[in-house]
Amino acid sequence: MTDLRPLHDWSGPPAMLTLWCPSAASMESAKRAPVSPALPSYEQEQHLHAFRACEQRHEAMARLLVVVWEEPGRCDPRAMTHVVTAHLRRHDTYHSWFEERDGAIVRHILTDPAAIQMEPMALGEVRAEDWQKHVMATPAPFAWDCFRFGILQRANGFTFFASIDHLHADATVIAFLMTEIRSAYRAVLDGEGPLQLGQPGSYLDYCGNQRQRAAATTLADPEVTRWIAFLHRNSGRMPAFALPLGVPEDRYHAEYVHVDILEDAVMDAFESACHAAGARAIGGLLACAALTERELAGRSRYSVVTPTTTRRSPQAFRTTGWCVGVVPIDFDVQQRTFPELALIAQDNFDERLNLADIPIDLVLELAAGLPTVGPAATGGVMLSYMDVNVAPLSAHIAREWHQANGRVYINQGIAAQVAIWLFRTQRGLSLTAAYPANSTARASMHRYVAAFAGACRMAADALMPTYSDVGRER
Template identity: 85%
Template sequence: MPVTDLRPLHDWSGPPATLTLWSPSAASTESAKRAPVSPALPSYEQEQHLRAFRACEQRHEAMARLLVVVWDEPGRCDLRAMTHVVTAHLRRHDTYHSWFEERGEAIVRHVLTDPAAIQMESSTLGEVSAEDWQNHVMATPTPFAWDCFRFGILQRASGFTCFASIDHLHADATVIAFLMTEIRSVYRAVLDGETPLKLGSPGSYLDYCTSQRQRAAKTTLANPEVKQWIAFLHRNNGRMPSFALPLGVLEDRYQAEYLHLDILDDTVMAAFESACHASGARVIGGLLACAALTERELAGRSRYSVITPTTTRRSPQAFRTTGWCVGVVPIDFDVQERMFPELAFIAQRNFDERLCLADVPIELVLELAAGLPTIRSVATGGVMLSYMDVNVPPLSAHIAREWHQGNGRVYINQGMAAQVAVWLFRTQRGLSLTAAYPANGTARASMHRYVKALTGACRRTAGALIPTYSHVGR
């Protein structure tokens, strides 16, 4: 059983199975083509994604753009019921009602006026291998296509595997477990003739985009959050923070490689959390402290600097809304000779005090700072550390159980990257880590050193023995 919740797509393995895909009907596609232009601009997250995709396309590069959520179900899939379920899901969430078009330098949004025009159809393609399945997933239409999403199953004698391949344009990591629970619950209710789980109505992603743009229009260089962002960039020579170890490349863009492993089981993770609480911090503060200790150990750095993503959803309704609602929090603090308890407290305070900066898109900050000589026009590169716990709000205990029982996991396709990224996921099994870094020997050796040291710092904090790793996945 796979135990890591975020994996590169090429890691998918399994015996041959019968593949069925759901895609929009011809009539649905025609309705989408006729959708009028909407006054709602893309969110900053969407616009950056679309422009990055176009830049990759022009350079003939692949882009890591797909979020593929996968889970298992018993028995034989009722294709008619699943057709109803995926159609209802797409009608329910208005982010899927949009498609985007370039008009000169601008990107405009088209929106389907009648969600009932969306109708999915199934197509059974026969038996496929793991590699065949990966290729079908990779064929999910691009973010400039309306239907940049696909749903499917892999049927075996013992049961079937469900998957949803959704371009990042329409989803983020926060809603992945909820997406699985919604589809799973509605499917079971349709089969049993029962009322589905009361999930509550979702919010509108179009409203999120409009509200974000309205706030941005009122934001200036005098805004306190913008000033904090610019000060952070100043401290990093006008750009995002750099990774502590050699990466074997000088440019900001490179083909990404991945490693993943489970670093703390649930018992050790509980002990780690207790150590964080004893220091006046939560887990995120403790992990940032361990990362700071790791950089001090490996590179002698006396100051830690990183960005960490967080959701910009602010209401229960928003957490039921499929879309891309993520900002980043700039973290930096002095490490010096401090030990974990003090560093965890400092890191937690740093995170809490700057959490509001996530509501100011970094793309907006760079637009406003374009005339400042000390800020680079494109703050690319850098290092990101992300933490998500599926066991606590906004993800409920019920959703965590569903995720665990369904053997839920997430895959991302390989492509170009502009930063080193470290994702840490906490589930009922403990803490897992996935990292993306440049695909070369120097970066690979650096990342393996980094992960081993970070794991050691976490385990020492928890008072656990440090295991010897014989293999780290690539």
């Protein structure tokens, strides 16, 4: 469905930019929004504290999710104004804004969604670098209006984009944002009645339920015990990348590498190899990562965290918001083969999936003072996998996304560790990685990517003849 790219990779011919921002009356209504006792989600709270820390160090933060696709014809600004306004009214995460009071995060809620009204601003012709600057000017997460929508109009069509602070969105939002905006826009153009999109869930309810569960969680709970044991096995911290990344105390801007790992037929063979081992693709990819670390760093034990959605209902999968936890993965590698490791990794993932519902920040709160857990154990290496052909995405949405040339960008931030995103698309398997922008980390990352790609291809090789024989006359 998509690849994740840094914002500075955006390119394209000059176009006429229109940007949608809240009206002055909407901004005033938000400013007067009363304080609510509802706490932010753990995801939001960590994000807001991290943003403030970056701000105090005068550092950039990778905080924007920028979703982009192409549309034919000339954009009708009145219709699009109606559509983006309706989107913001429909999803209640956009009705909140936050401030700091005595070190605590306080929520304000705009109680009347009808007070939200977006207005278009025609900004004239812009080049790619000008567009990037406008996107980067999306307000910070402590501002209510930390979102922007816009189009780039050309003679033969227009590019639609949404720039949303991570405070209000995660990767799952990609699955329905384009579908919701496109279908609603076309319905307005065709003069149809209000589009029946299916009732979304409430992100405010998600936050409340998460905090309610957290209040009932104790240090003795088995999920917390397993998290603490995982941290203990990593010297009290999240796992670190296996290869050198430069001086740990130095802080660097993030640098990105993007590689197509496997073409579609080879990825089919890789998935078949996983299934033959009793695993799914995520188990096979974790096995390949473990084999890569064994090859390059001689590690006999693999350790990583992998993010997953914490949405649990059909309504939740139609809800804009940040609903993500991480699954702690670690297992012995020794001299095991790919099939053995794929099954072990899959069992590890499945057995620990419920740990994603326990925020790591909650674990650290409960474990404060324990000698086995470091005081700042967050961060660490992350490996993420998204398959566009399974829920919450679908082959239909993937085809629509591909036909519309959909893509996702993130702005540049600071990287102290490594983040790896793997995407299974209709074209195969791609990898995007973020790492510290220095020569040591760059060399390490390029070695890692090459070895990881080799491990994936080797796993697929055994079943490739099956695919190369398809359609051959016998």
